[in-house]
Amino acid sequence: MQTRVKTASEIKAMRESGRMLATVLQVVKSQVAGGITTKQLADIAARELKVLGGTPTCLGYHGFPEVICISVNEEVVHGIPRADKFIKTGDIVSLDFGVTYRGMITDGALSVIANGTLNQKHADLVKYTEQSLLSGIAAVHDQVRTGDIGAAVEVVLKKQGYGIVRDLVGHGVGHEFHEDPNIPNYGRANTGPWLQAGMTIAIEPMATLGTHRVYLADDEWTILTQDQSWAAHFEHTVLITEDGAEILTGV
Numbered sequence: 001m002q003t004r005v006k007t008a009s010e011i012k013a014m015r016e017s018g019r020m021l022a023t024v025l026q027v028v029k030s031q032v033a034g035g036i037t038t039k040q041l042a043d044i045a046a047r048e049l050k051v052l053g054g055t056p057t058c059l060g061y062h063g064f065p066e067v068i069c070i071s072v073n074e075e076v077v078h079g080i081p082r083a084d085k086f087i088k089t090g091d092i093v094s095l096d097f098g099v100t101y102r103g104m105i106t107d108g109a110l111s112v113i114a115n116g117t118l119n120q121k122h123a124d125l126v127k128y129t130e131q132s133l134l135s136g137i138a139a140v141h142d143q144v145r146t147g148d149i150g151a152a153v154e155v156v157l158k159k160q161g162y163g164i165v166r167d168l169v170g171h172g173v174g175h176e177f178h179e180d181p182n183i184p185n186y187g188r189a190n191t192g193p194w195l196q197a198g199m200t201i202a203i204e205p206m207a208t209l210g211t212h213r214v215y216l217a218d219d220e221w222t223i224l225t226q227d228q229s230w231a232a233h234f235e236h237t238v239l240i241t242e243d244g245a246e247i248l249t250g251v
């Protein structure tokens, strides 16, 4: 389904959905520490979202069995929370969450290092991956092309020499979790489909300290780097405006 220009009431619902998403992610992030399991973190996400009145979009999405994706170190995205998966100090933990509210969906993600900054390379990977997301968002305006966004993300990650994951991309979002068009994290300005004010998109760079190549684990969900290098992932749902973008999944 092609992403549509959203109505005022759809945007209102997405603002509320995005606010819930950001609030829950901040709570879960604050609980990321050595010794906790990814299942415990997922249970916190479920509980917090329930209090706020939203529904977890991931649960049951193409059969995904949990409320949130939690991916650790060489896991890039779509990790399944598990009761036997313990976080260790220094791990890069990526939390990817979706919230449905009044029929409208927002999508957001962040990475955090368990127990803070222990390894400068890992801290930089997290920092610059977030920066690349903000660079992509800064490129957004009415009549932006997907290649304009991709190029703005890519320039930040390339400068650091990171692997830029190509097999997974950003996307339109709102009525569905994934709406067309794709929003790659690389590309050339002045290429790709045009987007317009009132559309809502998810921009989501995934960067690695090694290769851009990834593979699907035997669990048929988790995406891992081929060379076991560690990865980071940041994502916001944004509303395209005349002269910029409004981040819907910020606190």
Ligand code: MF3
Binding pocket: 057, 058, 059, 061, 062, 064, 068, 069, 078, 096, 097, 098, 107, 108, 177
């Ligand atoms: N937020 C994820 C993305 O954009 C969607 C996760 S789908 C799930 O790729 F089923 F894994 F939850």
Ligand code: CO
Binding pocket: 107, 108, 170, 171, 202, 204, 235
């Ligand atoms: Co997404």
